[in-house]
Amino acid sequence: LDVCFKIGFCIMALPIVIGLWPFGPTSGKFTSCMSIIFRSAALFTFLALTTSYALSLISVSLGDLTTFYAKIKAGDAEWVSNTFSISGANFILIMFAYVYSIKMIGATVTGYVGKFFNDSTFGDASPMHMKATQMTAFVKNKVTQAASFAGGVVTHQATRAAGAVAGGAVNFVKNRVNGGKDANKDNKELILSIIEKAKKLKGISHREASVLLACEDKELIQKVFDLAIKIKEEFYGNRIVMFAPLYLANYCVNGCTYCPYHYKNKHIRRKKLTQEEIKKEVIALQDMGHKRLALETGEDPVNIPIEYVLESIKTIYSIKHKNGAIRRVNVNIAATTVENYKKLKDVGIGTYILFQETYHKDNYEVLHPTGPKHDYAYHTEAMDRAMTAGIDDVGIGVLFGLDMYRYDFAGLLMHAEHLEAKFGVGPHTISVPRIRPADDIDPDDFENAINDDIFEKIVAILRISVPYTGIIVSTRETQESRERVLKVGVSQISGASSTSVGGYAEKEKPEDNSAQFEKNDNRTLDEIIGWLMDLGHIPSFCTACYREGRTGDRFMTLVKSGQIANCCAPNALMTLKEYLEDYASDEVKAKGEVLIKQELEKIPNPVVKQKATEYIENIHEGKRDFRF
Numbered sequence: 227l228d229v230c231f232k233i234g235f236c237i238m239a240l241p242i243v244i245g246l247w248p249f250g251p252t253s254g255k256f257t258s259c260m261s262i263i264f265r266s267a268a269l270f271t272f273l274a275l276t277t278s279y280a281l282s283l284i285s286v287s288l289g290d291l292t293t294f295y296a297k298i299k300a301g302d303a304e305w306v307s308n309t310f311s312i313s314g315a316n317f318i319l320i321m322f323a324y325v326y327s328i329k330m331i332g333a334t335v336t337g338y339v340g341k342f343f344n345d346s347t348f349g350d351a352s353p354m355h356m357k358a359t360q361m362t363a364f365v366k367n368k369v370t371q372a373a374s375f376a377g378g379v380v381t382h383q384a385t386r387a388a389g390a391v392a393g394g395a396v397n398f399v400k401n402r403v404n405g406g407k408d409a410n411k412d413n414k415e416l417i418l419s420i421i422e423k424a425k426k427l428k429g430i431s432h433r434e435a436s437v438l439l440a441c442e443d444k445e446l447i448q449k450v451f452d453l454a455i456k457i458k459e460e461f462y463g464n465r466i467v468m469f470a471p472l473y474l475a476n477y478c479v480n481g482c483t484y485c486p487y488h489y490k491n492k493h494i495r496r497k498k499l500t501q502e503e504i505k506k507e508v509i510a511l512q513d514m515g516h517k518r519l520a521l522e523t524g525e526d527p528v529n530i531p532i533e534y535v536l537e538s539i540k541t542i543y544s545i546k547h548k549n550g551a552i553r554r555v556n557v558n559i560a561a562t563t564v565e566n567y568k569k570l571k572d573v574g575i576g577t578y579i580l581f582q583e584t585y586h587k588d589n590y591e592v593l594h595p596t597g598p599k600h601d602y603a604y605h606t607e608a609m610d611r612a613m614t615a616g617i618d619d620v621g622i623g624v625l626f627g628l629d630m631y632r633y634d635f636a637g638l639l640m641h642a643e644h645l646e647a648k649f650g651v652g653p654h655t656i657s658v659p660r661i662r663p664a665d666d667i668d669p670d671d672f673e674n675a676i677n678d679d680i681f682e683k684i685v686a687i688l689r690i691s692v693p694y695t696g697i698i699v700s701t702r703e704t705q706e707s708r709e710r711v712l713k714v715g716v717s718q719i720s721g722a723s724s725t726s727v728g729g730y731a732e733k734e735k736p737e738d739n740s741a742q743f744e745k746n747d748n749r750t751l752d753e754i755i756g757w758l759m760d761l762g763h764i765p766s767f768c769t770a771c772y773r774e775g776r777t778g779d780r781f782m783t784l785v786k787s788g789q790i791a792n793c794c795a796p797n798a799l800m801t802l803k804e805y806l807e808d809y810a811s812d813e814v815k816a817k818g819e820v821l822i823k824q825e826l827e828k829i830p831n832p833v834v835k836q837k838a839t840e841y842i843e844n845i846h847e848g849k850r851d852f853r854f
Contacts, residue, residue, distance in 0.1 A: 411440035421449055424690040427457060432639035435691040439632055439683065447683065454686035454714040457693045461785055465798045466763045467696070467718040468751075469518040469556070470511055473727045474499050474538055476740050478524030480597030482583075484628060484672065486665040486742060487524045489597070494665045495740045497727035498529060501541050508542050510730035512550025514722055514751045515809035517767040517801065519552055520579065522742070525560035525598060532566045535559060539573045549808045549850050553769035556621070560599065561608035567615035576772050577654050578612045579621035580605075584629040585637025593628055609641070613649045618778025620645070621698070623657030626684070627675040635684055642692055651779040655696040655718065656688060658711075662702050662743040682710045689715030694785045701725075701747040708747065709761065722751040755805065756814040759821050766798035767805060770853035792831055793854045796838035799825055800852050803845045 410416050420434045430438075438450055475498035478487040486494050499507065511519065519542065523530050535557070542552050557570060558579040570578065584590050587602050594600045609620045622641055624634040638656060646652040660676060661669045669675055676684070688697055698718040699708055708719060724730050727740040734740065749757070758765045770793060771781055784790040799822050806818040822842065829835040834854065841852035 408440050410437045411442060413437075414443070414446065417441055417443070417446050418449075421446075421453060424453055424457075427460060427693055429693055430691050432636045432643060432691070435639055435687050436632060436636050438687050438690075439635055450683075450690065451686050451714055454689040457690055458715050458717070460788075461693055461790075462696075462717045463791065463795060464763050465717070465766045465768075465794060466712065466758055467518070467766050467768065468516070468721050468755075469520055469718060470514075470516045470720055470730075470751075471520045471522050471558075471700070471723050471725065472504075472507060472511065472542075473522045473725065473729070473740075473742065474504070474535070475523045475526075475530045476727050476742070477526040477529040478597075479526050480524075480599040481595045482597075482599060483593050483595070484583075484625065484661060484667060486667050491665065493739075495738045497738075497740045498534075499538075499728055501537065503728060503731075504538055504541050505545055506731040507728050508545045508552060509547045509550070512545070512547045512552065513809070514730075515550075515755075515767065515805045516721075516751070517552060518554045518556070518576070518769055520556045520558055520720075522558050523560075532562065532569060536569055536573050539570075539575065543574065549804070551851070553851075554772045558621075561605045562611075564611045564615045567612045567617055571616045575617070576769070577619040577621045578609075578617045579623070579655070579657070580608050580612075581623040581625060581657060581659070582606060582634075582637065582641065583625050584634055585624065585641070586629045586633055589629050606641075609645060609653070610648065613645065618651075619654035619772075619781070621655035621657060621696075622653045623659065623698075625659050625661055626681070627661035627669065627672045630674055631676050631680060631684065635687075638688070639691055642695070651782050652692060653695055654777075654781070655698050656692065657698040657700075658685060658688070659700060659702050662746070665739055665741070667743075678707050678710065681707065682714060685711040685716060686714040694782055701745040702743060704746040705749070705757070712761065712763065719754075721754040722749070752809070752811050752814050755810065756817060759814070759817045764795075764798045764821065764825060765802055765805070766794075767801035768794065768797040768853075770797045774853065792834055795825065795829055796834055796841075797853050799838060800841050800845060803842050804850060807845060 417437060420430060420438060423434070424430050441447060441450075476487050476494065477496055477498060478485075479489055481488050481490065508519075521535070521538065521542075523535065539555050539557070542555055545552065554576040555574070556577040556579055557575045558581075561580060567578065582605070584593065585606075590602050590605075591600060599605060609622065612620055622638060624638055626634065628634070642652040642656070658681070660681065661667075661672055663669055685697060685699075688695075696717045697711075697715050698720075699711055699716050700720045701723040703711070708716070712719070723745060724734075725741045725743055725745060726734045728734070729741075747754075755765045771777065771790075776784060776790075776793075781790070784793075802818055803822060806815045806822075810818060826835060826839055826842075829838060837854075844852065
């Protein structure tokens with residue numbers, strides 16, 4: 227595709243070049259045109275010959291190419307991998323040709339537009355420059371898709387071929403992550419250089435972050451904490467976004483050994499909310515003051531089909547009780563297909579959230595012995611499918627305590643790096659839950675549990691590694707633990723949560739226990755709002771970016787440029803004002819009014835400050851839902 231495009235482009239450009247020969251924009255372009263035509267034609271011939279040879283070998287093997295073409299179109303890398311062996315000189319020759327041709331395309335695709343439409347000639351705002359750049363991006367995307375598919379085949383075959391040595395290889399990597407980085411844990415010069423790099427606010431790699439995680443020098447770790455606080459202030463200010471989980475159902479066909487929803491658990495009460503019950507739960511959440519929900523379910527295609535989830539989302543968005551409204555619904559459901567992710571996108575979800583649990587493949591398969599979730603690759607690649615389906619914001623996470631924390635810490639950052647490289651934007655959020663007691667689950671059975679000091683260190687290093695990404699903690703954590711990590715990096719927390727199916731409209735009886743885990747923070751939302759303000763934070767119920775289309779790469783561009791602050795600070799204050807007017811206790815309302823007055827004075831843009839002040843006065847007069 228790339229070669230054909232180049233040849234066609236240059237042939238089309240030739241008469242223009244010749245017709246405008248005396249003028250600057252085309253002077254010297256004839257040679258460039260002819261050079262690209264000949265080089266592209268040669269590359270096209272090379273690709274055609276190698277592709278024909280490969281197809282002839284495949285045809286001899288299969289006898290019919292129809293199935294092969296269908297599997298390629300469907301992106302079925304596993305079928306291709308299982309059908310063909312990686313051994314043999316023919317395969318090596320074909321792979322060499324493929325890699326070489328991709329290398330050639332990559333070497334030429336990024337530079338040729340500049341030969342004809344460089345900024346000094348037309349300017350980067352030129353329609354011709356913009357259109358050519360868009361076409362180039364289209365070509366590169368097609369090449370990337372092909373490379374990704376081939377990579378999936380090779381990865382699947384390598385995993386299969388490794389066979390008996392896979393466990394040893396994983397353990398080798400595990401030792402490198404957990405032990406190899408210890409070689410530098412006392413390397414002060416290296417650690418200081420990593421901290422200096424992080425000060426540029428561009429993030430650091432998973433390797434560099436792993437060195438910091440291994441460091442035990444208190445003075446150096448304090449530098450990391452100080453930097454994490456500074457970076458959080460730079461991008462998120464003192465705002466803390468509030469949300470609540472809503473568990474729709476706890477039926478599950480998986481056998482996860484750390485979750486009480488596993489299908490063998492006969493103690494837990496199985497429940498599924500009806501649409502009428504969902505309405506009651508949402509009204510109860512609105513009456514607390516919540517505007518943002520995270521939907522949770524077990525995995526059961528019969529009892530919890532995707533159609534049920536879609537209907538539930540529509541129900542939630544439709545409910546407007548008094549001044550309440552749920553303005554953003556994030557979804558945490560099991561890994562699914564591209565088609566189902568498209569359906570979730572179409573009903574207007576916010577962030578798609580899925581925890582990897584652990585990135586250690588062998589341990590993952592032990593922890594998930596049965597059910598669809600046992601498939602490590604399908605689960606791990608869920609975010610790729612979600613983003614391919616058009617979901618802009620995704621949230622990743624691990625359950626710390628299932629495996630050695632350094633391994634899963636590195637896995638989180640490698641996953642973020644992968645999404646950034648493939649889709650141009652990393653995860654919108656990273657969650658850092660720790661394993662908690664639950665029905666049929668004892669955390670003492672898991673030897674890799676982490677203490678509060680390590681937990682704080684993980685959050686701080688995540689903050690400097692991925693400075694633009696939101697970090698979430700839930701009511702799994704104690705008030706004291708949440709206070710520590712709020713300071714060094716957390717930007718979102720849940721409040722007044724129920725981890726049972728429903729549980730907001732009517733408290734669950736002990737004999738009807740359906741909770742996924744025990745909470746450590748049982749305060750009311752009003753108590754948490756007051757506590758946050760005492761700590762100097764602005765509790766925010768803002769959902770403006772989602773509703774204004776500032777998602778995915780658009781959101782990240784604004785964050786990286788610092789422009790998001792012009793929206794987030796006033797939006798946070800306006801949603802806090804709504805909470806104070808409609809739901810707060812007198813004590814919390816008094817604190818909030820003082821905080822809003824102080825924070826309005828800190829808004830640097832006088833126009834934004836004036837408009838925010840007007841909006842807040844309108845909210846006091848009874849109007850709602852203003853946003854920048």
